[in-house]
Amino acid sequence: MRDMIIPGDMVSDKPLRIANGFIQNGKTYSKVLGVYDAAERTIIPLEGSWMPRLEDSVVGIITEARPKVYIVDLSYFGRALLIPGKYDRYEFQPGDIISALIKNIEGKNTIILEDPKPLEGGTILSIKPKKIPRVIGKKSTMVRQIAEYSGTHIVVGMNGLIWLKDGNIALATEALLKVEREAHLSGLTDTIKNFLEKNKSE
Amino acid sequence: MEAIDIVKTSYIKELIAKGIREDGRKANEFRKIEIVSGLIKNAEGSAQVDLGATRVLAGVKLNLDEPMEDTPNQGNLVVSAELLPLASASYETGPPSPDSIELARVVDRGIRHAKCVNLESLFVEEAKAWTVYVDLYVLNYNGNLFDAGSIAAMSALLSTEVPKYEDGKVVREERVSKLKIDNIITSSTFAKVGGKSLLDPTANETNAAYSRVTIATDEKYVRAMQKGMSGGFSAKEIEELIEVAFNNHKEQKDIIKKSQK
């Protein structure tokens, strides 16, 4: 396992402007519990809330339908709004599940969404946002193998909400939770594959 | 309820309609019960129970008090509960909520009416008797605090030792005897979802349910019951659930007794 860094640990004796790091007296320190990749000069947090980025694809639930705006729950501490444009033809009710893209971030914590697609039925699983890249995998290999073995339709939101429908949802859920727990370990793709094969028929 | 809880609730109902529970259990199956007894040494008795992911810690303290006027030759039992805000994102800081008070009073009734604690043995001398305080501390919530709380309280009481009383003073550092326990109560809680009664409901199942009932029994008698939520049960359903509660008694009692080594 790569060396774990703790908040306050120095990652470089030079001032680097990197995410999850801060500079003091010309040196760079970590703000988070994570792992430092010296070659890439990146701090990879092991835990933490979702930090929204433009064009992130998310899964959310409509909580309010107002005349010109929908309020969407993304399990995020700020607000998320879906504002239909003049030519948009969609209509949602509170309780509807959607996938959407982040169009803009206003005032530091208000997310503006676009391109909503309805997700009917199914259920939602909440996974720690920092584990989502691992859940997706390189070129989506991880999520694809889980979907294949379980026969479940899976839509992953960068915000940590995952929509699941049909197939063996229990198996898909177990596999996703396992990825969440073991995200920091190597050989995970094979581990999950073995898990899925072993439990598929049960 | 949070939006995501509402989505999960719909899903639970869908599963129940197909005869499946979210964790694969049968309708009358308990989650795994784990008990650690005597972990808080400052307390005269203690036990921590894990019922699935629900975790409840019970602590017992004995105070020397004056007996109640109408029962001058015996001690007392007081059960309290706190739904600690750290146990769930849905819990808030503040004064005791109706849920925490109901939890305490329901667990109390089972123990009291099964006469688990021998109240006469708590009498010390003229105008002095022990009050047994049981505090239920909910540390992690995933449904069914009633059964987890009852198991924790019962296990903590079994582990309880009475402090020394000498020359008119309590010598708390010395514990001289085990608290006299005459009976063991067990508890079964059901939540009704889509017409099916589910034993030991998880938080999601509880959110999806419209009625709930807790049945506390010893080997022979029903000792306490509490129906909760706004929905109803038929008389037949209640009778069937009482039967299930009695069937559950021995196994739960054995688990509780085994926790005392």
Place this chain on the structure above:
Amino acid sequence: MNKPELVVDGKRLDGRRFDEIRDLKITAAPLKNADGSAYIEWGNNRILAAVYGPKEATPRHLSDPSKAIIKCRYSMAPFSGLSEHGRSGPNRRAIEISKVIKEVFENVVVLSDFPGSEIDIFIEVLQGDGGTRAAGLTAASVAVASAGIHMRDLVYAVSAGRIDEHIAVDFTMIEDNYSDCDMPIAVAPRNNEILLLQMDGEMTKEQMSEAISMALEAGKKVNVAQRNALKEAYARAGEEKN
């Protein structure tokens, strides 16, 4: 009042040297629902700390659009003490402790990274034997880190003080009750910055200096225990493979 002898044959009642802290072990992330949590066993102290957040601030109109607000609750279970059953609910002591601990985290947490949000820190003393606010803060720091909340440093706390002519660290309850000064100190270890300091008793300037030095030195072990807890949590997660 019969003051018990706290020092016998040059040693403390539990056999420790004056500059020695009690045994301590921290477990990170023992709770499933909380965003971060830690359990500390420090001497006979048993304390659970948990964090929720960053989350939507409630009520919304009290949120700060430029940074996170922190709420902190320190509380002692009614069965936590060596004496009688205590009363429920926070007393004035607990409220004051909640406040001074909150102020430590307002310093080390990068509040501006979570604008408009709320971070709730809970410290529940399940069993107490002196130094509970230091142990509670030390555990809370691990809980905040385990939640992935941005911090500038992994802050810890330890108490120091005076028993007769001896400067000592990490008082048990009985030492706390009969000492000539007890002083909890919270430190951000990177620059040894003192973020919490409370003192009552009788100390000369020199004694104060000695006590603070001793606390900073003893605190290194506390910080190591915190770091070990975080590392172990990830090693442990690997063991659950199946």
